Amino acid sequence: MTNIPVLDDLGDVRGRRVLVRTDFNVPMNDGEISDDFRIRAALPTINWLTERGATVVCASHLGRPKGRPEPKYSMAPVRERLAVLAPGVELMENLRFHPGEEGNDSAFVANLIDGIDLYVNDAFGAAHRAHASIVGPPKTLPSAMGLLLQKEVGVLLGLRNQPKRPFVAVLGGSKISDKLGVVEALLNTVDALVIGGAMCFTFFLAQGKTVGLSLSEPDQIETCKRLLASGKTIHLPEDIVGLNAEGVFSTYGTRLPEGAKGFDIGPGSAAAFSDIIMDARTVFWNGPMGMFEDDRFAAGTRTVAQAMADTKAFTVVGGGDSAAALAQFGLDDEVDHVSTGGGASLELLELGDLPGLAALRGAPRVG
């Protein structure tokens, strides 16, 4: 696949020390792991290596420590869990305890690969970052992508390069500026774009509608105008639910009165979006349709999630909050692929490549 070495390309791994960059950035609650999905997702690669006699050393970041040790971001709870799931596997301390990780410092890389023979990247969620542990080791060590990374890349490049049509992208979430690049890129590949979440309000402003006090990004209005004028099919909500100026739950059309705040797509929009998903053959979904963390504003996201589960289309969900919403509704097993990387999945769809993949492609080959 796209010239990136895979585990088999590492040759005989017996007796070799293999550094595996994993994404163990698990959700933590009061010092406890609240979901070990990301640890379990790395097991196929870890087991592949240990079954063949390799010694595995894992390394990951956790949270956002600012380049120095912070006890609350210690890998200790992950190490404990890993010892149960994969006995005998080593785990380094949080990579971001050192400024050299995000700074992609060569001395830090040298330290990281001291005594290491081979490198495997299985951290899809971090593969869009040119950090030391992602792009450093493949400069000198024979390297490969792990099974999780391989699967993610296969699914997302498949979407980008040969989707079954109609191909529909459903986008939501809070910030449009985060996602404009991918919106533009997707417009060139998809047959229709469906927009909910707070994202829709900037499009409403571009259409000359009013959004009250809803979350919007006025500096992106011109971009939204351009996208709307592109001639591509963009579906926006026809109704919105939220709170009026007195804080009372209210339903609106697409012109929100002064003081109103929109927090979810309305029932009419949810039904329309659901129909579009049911009629598609490929659907990519990123970003909740509303503030689903609040039960009053979860209905739009729930309806879209249910349509993702029910449609015959090939369904892919990217994004941490979208995946959390699916799990909250108990539908995470009902879609074809839940990506472990939010930013990485968007960037791969947009650009067709990631810094971590380019680094592996350039790595020295075995033998």
Ligand code: ADP
């Ligand atoms: P993902 O992690 O799936 O990529 P984002 O991080 O872009 O998604 O956005 C998720 C957040 O967007 C959620 O916390 C949700 O509450 C928020 N959100 C969605 N719609 C609205 C809205 N209308 N107003 C405010 N916040 C919203």
Ligand code: MG
């Ligand atoms: Mg998010």
